[in-house]
Amino acid sequence: MVEQQVRELFNRTVTDEALGVSTVDIDGVVRRERRATWQRRGAGAAMLAVVAMVAVLVGPSLLAGLTDRNELPSVPPAPTLPASWHDRAVLAGVALTEYFPGVVPAPPDESFRWDGRVRADAGTWNQNLAVWAAASRYQGPTGPEVNQCGGVPDCQSFPQADGTVAWLLRMEENGAVGYQVTLVRHDGTEVQVGVVYLGDLVNTPAPVDTLLRAVNDYRFAAMPLGAN
Amino acid sequence: MKAAEEREFRDYVAARLPALRRSAYLLCGDRHAADDVVSVALGKLFRHWRRVSRLQQPDAYVRKMLVHAWFDERRRPWWRREHATAELPEPAPAVEPAGLIDTTVAERLHLLALLERLPAKRRAVLVLRFLDDLGIEETAEIVGCSPGTVKTHTARGLADLRALLRADQQAESAA
Numbered sequence: 001m002v003e004q005q006v007r008e009l010f011n012r013t014v015t016d017e018a019l020g021v022s023t024v025d026i027d028g029v030v031r032r033e034r035r036a037t038w039q040r041r042g043a044g045a046a047m048l049a050v051v052a053m054v055a056v057l058v059g060p061s062l063l064a065g066l067t068d069r070n071e072l073p074s075v076p077p078a079p080t081l082p083a084s085w086h087d088r089a090v091l092a093g094v095a096l097t098e099y100f101p102g103v104v105p106a107p108p109d110e111s112f113r114w115d116g117r118v119r120a121d122a123g124t125w126n127q128n129l130a131v132w133a134a135a136s137r138y139q140g141p142t143g144p145e146v147n148q149c150g151g152v153p154d155c156q157s158f159p160q161a162d163g164t165v166a167w168l169l170r171m172e173e174n175g176a177v178g179y180q181v182t183l184v185r186h187d188g189t190e191v192q193v194g195v196v197y198l199g200d201l202v203n204t205p206a207p208v209d210t211l212l213r214a215v216n217d218y219r220f221a222a223m224p225l226g227a228n
Numbered sequence: 229m230k231a232a233e234e235r236e237f238r239d240y241v242a243a244r245l246p247a248l249r250r251s252a253y254l255l256c257g258d259r260h261a262a263d264d265v266v267s268v269a270l271g272k273l274f275r276h277w278r279r280v281s282r283l284q285q286p287d288a289y290v291r292k293m294l295v296h297a298w299f300d301e302r303r304r305p306w307w308r309r310e311h312a313t314a315e316l317p318e319p320a321p322a323v324e325p326a327g328l329i330d331t332t333v334a335e336r337l338h339l340l341a342l343l344e345r346l347p348a349k350r351r352a353v354l355v356l357r358f359l360d361d362l363g364i365e366e367t368a369e370i371v372g373c374s375p376g377t378v379k380t381h382t383a384r385g386l387a388d389l390r391a392l393l394r395a396d397q398q399a400e401s402a403a
Contacts, residue, residue, distance in 0.1 A: 003358060006386065010359040013336045014250040022249060023263045024270065026241055030234065033274045 148182070229277065237277045241270060244287070247360070248294055254355045255298045257340040265301055269293040291360065292370045295352050302348055342392045346385060349373065353381040354389075 149155035154170035171178045180194040229237070248269070252262035272293045273280060280286050343351050349371055356367045357378075364382075368375045 003386070006354070006358045006389065007361075009335075009339055010254060010355070013339050014253050014359065015336075018259070018336055019246075019249055019253055019262075020259055022245060023260065024245060024249070024266050026238060026270070029267055029270045029274060030238075033271050037275075 229274075233277060233281070236281060237274060240281075240286070241273075244290065248290070251291065251355055251360055252294060252298065254340075254343065254359055255295070255352060256301075257344050261301070265294065265297045268297040268301075272297070288362075288366055288370060291356065291362075295356070295370055296372075298352070299348060338396070342389055342396075345392060346388055350381045350385045350388070353378055354385040357382055 147157040148167045149157045149169075152169070156168045158166040158168065166181065166183045169180045169182070171180060178194055180192055182192045245266070248266050249259075249262055252265045253259055256262040256265055269290065273290055280289050283289055343354070346354070352371050353367055356362045356370060357364075362370070364375045364378045368378045371378065371381075373381075
């Protein structure tokens with residue numbers, strides 16, 4: 001089969017009859033491409049708007065950070081906690097369920113008030129383990145060097161790089177052993193979350209690092225405890 | 229795109245559409261698929277018309293769009309392609325119109341079946357060289373390979389067509 005034969009064969013094959021009436025819709029093509037162009041432009045404009053908004057929001061603080069490099073990071077001013085006891089009770093309950101997912105907080109007991117705190121209790125899946133949380137306004141010092149334990153035995157301080165503070169305290173009370181983690185959040189809320197070992201677990205050694213692992217497992221990630 | 233540019237685009241398409249459909253038909257082997265590929269290529273052309281219209285040879289660019297639209301269509305996974313079904317969407321006429329199945333139709337179907345058996349690039353090279361009468365360099369530019377490869381595809385494509393044709397003729401005579 002020589003080239004000329006192929007040419008003739010091809011030309012005989014692609015006749016108007018074989019091709020039929022064209023179904024290519026030029027108007028449709030133009031419409032579709034115009035629509036796609038507008039969509040692309042719309043997406044680009046939306047992206048620009050987002051970038052501009054982020055620049056407006058973040059730019060000033062970024063510039064301030066560049067000019068004040070030597071200053072230590074500071075905790076934002078603590079907002080006033082909800083004034084009513086009931087409002088704080090909600091906060092403690094939220095903290096409890098946040099740190100210990102799955103537990104059902106008991107209704108806060110109004111008779112259990114001390115130091116302006118609201119405490120929420122909950123039993124856990126393990127009858128030998130009880131958890132509780134308390135919320136209050138933090139009024140102590142902050143900063144990466146702040147050690148809230150001082151000379152208190154069985155206390156470990158975990159100053160955070162961002163200037164907030166956290167510490168863990170071991171307590172023995174009424175035959176039970178408890179561990180209490182205190183975290184100061186960026187909003188100035190001091191949240192204490194405690195674990196109390198009861199019954200047979202009283203004599204179980206619970207090294208701090210073991211509890212820390214457990215605490216982290218329970219999503220203390222709202223303010224993760226870093227290395228000491 | 230300005231109104232004048234769009235008018236220019238429409239005029240160009242109106243003039244070139246029959247040739248594009250013919251090439252697409254031999255590539256796809258089916259006129260509906262051919263029209264789809266032409267539509268895709270024209271969409272790309274519309275998008276880049278401002279730049280393409282300034283070229284000295286916009287035809288080569290448009291053919292490249294067409295061939296690559298066909299390559300893309302072949303690369304699509306099978307579940308995204310359109311499929312032939314056993315049942316026709318519209319009922320077939322009760323009686324075949326006289327003269328519809330003639331030797332020309334048979335020859336056409338035979339050629340399309342032969343082309344279908346060739347690799348995609350080889351088929352594209354044959355169509356560009358022997359239907360569109362393009363040179364080796366131009367074909368190489370459109371298909372995206374070297375002129376030497378075009379020569380190889382041309383020679384092997386012709387040999388393939390010959391061999392397939394001979395095999396079919398032998399099968400017919402044996403039957």
